[in-house]
Structure formats: structure tokens, C-alpha cells
Amino acid sequence: MIPLSLYIHLPWCVKxxxxxxxxxxxxxxxxxxxxxxxxLVEDLHSHQSILESRPIRSIFIGGGTPSLFSAQQLAPLFQAIQQYQDISKIEITIEANPGTQDCASYSGYVDLGINRISIGGQSFNPAMLTNLGRIHNGDLTHQAIIQAQNAGFKRINLDIMYGLPHQTLQEALDDLQQFIDYKLEHLSWYQLNIEANTLFAVKKPELPSDDMINDMDLAGSHLLIKNGYRQYEISAWTRNQPSFHNLNYWHFGDYLGIGCGAHSKITQTNPFKIERVIKHKHPKAYMNHLIQELKEVPKSDVILEYCIGQFRTLDPLDLDTFEKRTQLHRDHLIQALKSASEAGLLTITPSTISLTDKGFRHHNELCLSLVKQ
Ligand SMILES: C[S@@+](CC[C@H](N)C(=O)[O-])C[C@H]1O[C@@H](n2cnc3c(N)ncnc32)[C@H](O)[C@@H]1O
Ligand code: SF4
Known part of the structure; x- marks a missing residue:
């Protein structure tokens, strides 16, 4: 059975x-x-038939800033989920912003059954955090980690960004070294992207040069590997367990999304079809109507979606799993990836397709070669 995850979106931030x-x-x-x-409880129950027929394998509470909600406020949602299944043995992650520690106690989250926390540290450097317009300073990043450890979280992820306005190579490496000193399980190490429709897109800050960002990438990866971390996705590093939830997205698993703007991908078996459900994006619209769009994923999109997720990770694509999850013959995929394979981005064997080093470094080029077909 295709694993099913649950995503819960909490859309507010202090700023x-x-x-x-x-x-x-x-x-x-x-x-x-x-x-x-x-x-959210109504939204969850609207998926009753799926929840009664399939187990949830992981839960991720993302945002926005979920740590604006106290454990007490989240409790009714957890009670509702437990009407469908015991959640004591699955991965349950919550995202926390170090600037909101007064609003919620991390130990309350542990009492709810949450067993993984993802802290939006971004940096330990006060000047970098100011450049990013964050509400917290470096001391609060340290405090958030210590508070999570004291609350009993064994599985802690830290988000760190690099390629920040005015950042030097040494400053980027200092952030990584401070992360390494805590020996946490997991790091999400993101290069800062200038996204359309953000203030940075309107007034672009001065960023390090491409060469400098490349140096940060190489030296940072080297430092992480030297300290026992292994990269399993473009931005994800672990010294122990990867995030099951994120791997399930990248491996074309199924997911139910509840909350404003949340997406679901659900595979129906009889007859076979892959459905996508999108909830209303704005919180106000979502309070009035849950579903904005329900559509079947056309066969022509399936291969592209499968590859975009799969080739973010370093795991080889297993062709039997591909056939089971898409009901498409492997020849369709191999044909679609012919030009990428000829360009040295992939290695194809009878049972797997693996990225070459070049393919991993040129993820966008690989996806573009599929889009162009
Ligand atoms: C939903 S936020 C995490 C929780 C919380 N909202 C916070 O920021 O502290 C997810 C993460 O995405 C990363 N992120 C957001 N915008 C980004 C961008 N433009 N470029 C790179 N990473 C970004 C940040 O590291 C952020 O922590
Ligand atoms: S990065 Fe900032 S605005 Fe975006 S979700 Fe996190 S706290 Fe909110």
C-alpha cells in the first residue's frame, strides 16, 4: 500500500x-x-473514508509558525486524529520559530505525542538575522535548541540558510559549526532564494557572488560530512534518521493536507486514479469553504511529478515501485529520461535509475529536459 502522510497547515506568523x-x-x-x-477538525473529518481505510504513517504540522499555538490549543485536533488511529508510533513533527518561545511550551508538545521538532533558526549570527528581518536573535536560536532538548525531543531539525545578504564564507561555516556542536539529528540547509512576490524581490538585497555561494556549498558540505552528516536530499542532512514525512513526498507517496492552502495527493485503486485536492489558500476563504479544487492528475503530469520529487533525493529510483505507484510501464519513464541519460545526468539499469553526481548538481536541468517533451 502506498504510505499516507498527514500535513496540517497553521498559517500565521508574528510578522x-x-x-x-x-x-x-x-x-x-x-x-x-x-x-x-x-x-481543521472539520477538515480532517471530511476525509473520514480515507482515514478509516488507511493508516497515517507520519504527521507534519507546518506553517506559518505552528509554535504560535500552545499544546492546549492543538489538543482538540490530536483528539480528533486519535479517533482514527493510535499515533504513538509514528513520526510527528512540529515547526517552531525561536522568536515565539513565550507563546508555547515545548514540553506540552511532547505530552501531546509530538516526537520531532523543526526549529527555524536560520542563523546564529545576530547581523544575519537582522538582515533577514527575523523576530529572533542568535541567543534565541541557542535557547530554542536547548529548550527542545530539555523538553525531551530526541529528534531535532534545525533550519539554517546560507548565501545571506552580506554573508562571508566564514560566517556561513560558523553557523554550520555551531549547529554541529549540538550533535542534533537533522539539518535543513537552504540556499536563500529570492522568491517572486516577496519584499526581497522588490528590493533585492546584496547577496554573495555565485562563486562565493558555490564555495559555501562545497566547504559547508565538506564540514558536515567530516562531522558525520550525510546528505539525502538537496537541502536535507542527517546523522541518523531522515525525515520519513519529507521522504514520502519526494517518493510520490500519498498525503492528506488539511488547513488553508494545503494540498492532498491521494491514489484511488478501483479504478486507478491519482487525485489532487487543494484547500482555499486564504484563511478567511478557508473558514467559509474547504475545497478550492479537486482534480485528477493527468497521466502526462505523473512522470514529471514523480521525477521532480524522486531526483531531489539521492536514493535510486526503483522501477518496480514506479510501476506500482503510477500504473505506468517503466518503458514510458525510460523513454522520457533518454535525453537526460545521454547528457550524463542519470544511470539506467534494468531495475533502477540513479542520479550521477552531475545529475544531482543539475536538478533543474534534469526537470527541464522532462518539461520540454
Ligand atoms: C515554514 S518555515 C519554518 C518555521 C518558521 N516559520 C520559521 O521560519 O521559523 C520553513 C523554512 O523554509 C526556509 N525558507 C523560507 N523561505 C526561504 C527562501 N526564500 N529561501 C530559502 N529558504 C527559505 C526557512 O529556513 C524556514 O525556516
Ligand atoms: S520564514 Fe518567516 S514568514 Fe515565512 S513562515 Fe517562517 S516565520 Fe513565517
């Missing part, structure tokens, strides 16, 4: 960061957080 294009909205005095949780 919108100037580089961020996530579905995140500034919190106002009159924002009704409890009312939103009630709506």
Missing part, C-alpha cells in the same frame, strides 16, 4: 519575513486561533 513566499499571514489581535483549530 512576515521579507524573503518568504509561504502561505503565511501576520497574526492580528483578533485572529481566532481556536476557531481555526475547530475548522
Amino acid at each position: 512576515k519575513c521579507p524573503y518568504c513566499d509561504f502561505n503565511a499571514h501576520p497574526l492580528k489581535d483578533n485572529t481566532d486561533l481556536e476557531g481555526y483549530i475547530k475548522r
Whole structure:
């Protein structure tokens, strides 16, 4: 059976960061957080038939800033999920912003059954955090990690960004070294992207040169490997367990998304079809109507979607799994990847397709070769 994950979107932040294009909205005095949780419970129950027929294998509470919600506020949602299954043995992650520690106690999250926390540190350097328009400083990044450890979280991810405005190579490596010193399980190490529709796109800050960013990438990867971390996806590093939830997305697993703007991908077996459900993006619209769009993923999109996710990771693509999850014959995929294979981006064997080093470094080129067909 294709694994099923649950994604829960909590869309508010204390303040919108100037580089961020996530579905995140500034919190106002009159924002009704409890009312939103009630709506999430209704949203969850609207998927009753799937939840009664298939187990959830992981849960991810993302945002926005989920740590604006206390464990007490989240409790009704957890009660609702537990009507369908025991969640004590699955990976459950919550995202936390170090600037919101007063609003929620991490140990309350552990009591709810949350066993993995992802901290949006971004940097330990106060000047970098100011350049990024963050609400927290470097001390709060340290405090968030210590608080998560004291609360009993064994599985901690830290988000760090590099290629930041005015950042030097040494500053980027200092951030990584401070992360390494905590011996945390997991790192999400993102190169800062200038996204359309953000303040940084309108007023672009001065970024390090491409050569400098390349140096950060190489020296940073070397430092992480030397300290026992292994890269398993473009931005994801672990010294122990990868994130099951994220791997499930990248490996074309199924997911239910609840909350404003959340997407679901559900495979129906009889007859076989892959459905996508999209919830209304704005919190106000979502409070009035849940579903914005329900559509079948056309066969022509399946190969592209499969490859975009799969080739973010370093795992070889297993052709039997491809056939099971898409009901397409492997020859369609091999044909679609012919030009990428000829360009030295992939190695094709009778049972797997693997990225070459060049293919991993040129993920966009690989995806473009598929789009052009
Ligand atoms: C939803 S946020 C994490 C939780 C919380 N909202 C926070 O920022 O502290 C997900 C992560 O995406 C990364 N991110 C957001 N915008 C980005 C961008 N433009 N370029 C690179 N990484 C970005 C940041 O590292 C951020 O922590
Ligand atoms: S706190 Fe996180 S989700 Fe919110 S605006 Fe900043 S990066 Fe985006």
C-alpha cells in the first residue's frame, strides 16, 4: 500500500519575513486561533473514508509558525486524529520559530505525542538575522535548541540558510559549526532564494557572488560530512534518521493536507486514479469553504511529478515501485529520461535509475529536459 502522510497547515506568523513566499499571514489581535483549530477538525473529518481505510504513517504540522499555538490549543485536533488511529508510533513533527518561545511550551508538545521538532533558526549570527528581518536573535536560536532538548525531543531539525545578504564564507561555516556542536539529528540547509512576490524581490538585497555561494556549498558540505552528516536530499542532512514525512513526498507517496492552502495527493485503486485536492489558500476563504479544487492528475503530469520529487533525493529510483505507484510501464519513464541519460545526468539499469553526481548538481536541468517533451 502506498504510505499516507498527514500535513496540517497553521498559517500565521508574528510578522512576515521579507524573503518568504509561504502561505503565511501576520497574526492580528483578533485572529481566532481556536476557531481555526475547530475548522481543521472539520477538515480532517471530511476525509473520514480515507482515514478509516488507511493508516497515517507520519504527521507534519507546518506553517506559518505552528509554535504560535500552545499544546492546549492543538489538543482538540490530536483528539480528533486519535479517533482514527493510535499515533504513538509514528513520526510527528512540529515547526517552531525561536522568536515565539513565550507563546508555547515545548514540553506540552511532547505530552501531546509530538516526537520531532523543526526549529527555524536560520542563523546564529545576530547581523544575519537582522538582515533577514527575523523576530529572533542568535541567543534565541541557542535557547530554542536547548529548550527542545530539555523538553525531551530526541529528534531535532534545525533550519539554517546560507548565501545571506552580506554573508562571508566564514560566517556561513560558523553557523554550520555551531549547529554541529549540538550533535542534533537533522539539518535543513537552504540556499536563500529570492522568491517572486516577496519584499526581497522588490528590493533585492546584496547577496554573495555565485562563486562565493558555490564555495559555501562545497566547504559547508565538506564540514558536515567530516562531522558525520550525510546528505539525502538537496537541502536535507542527517546523522541518523531522515525525515520519513519529507521522504514520502519526494517518493510520490500519498498525503492528506488539511488547513488553508494545503494540498492532498491521494491514489484511488478501483479504478486507478491519482487525485489532487487543494484547500482555499486564504484563511478567511478557508473558514467559509474547504475545497478550492479537486482534480485528477493527468497521466502526462505523473512522470514529471514523480521525477521532480524522486531526483531531489539521492536514493535510486526503483522501477518496480514506479510501476506500482503510477500504473505506468517503466518503458514510458525510460523513454522520457533518454535525453537526460545521454547528457550524463542519470544511470539506467534494468531495475533502477540513479542520479550521477552531475545529475544531482543539475536538478533543474534534469526537470527541464522532462518539461520540454
Ligand atoms: C515554514 S518555515 C519554518 C518555521 C518558521 N516559520 C520559521 O521560519 O521559523 C520553513 C523554512 O523554509 C526556509 N525558507 C523560507 N523561505 C526561504 C527562501 N526564500 N529561501 C530559502 N529558504 C527559505 C526557512 O529556513 C524556514 O525556516
Ligand atoms: S516565520 Fe517562517 S513562515 Fe513565517 S514568514 Fe518567516 S520564514 Fe515565512
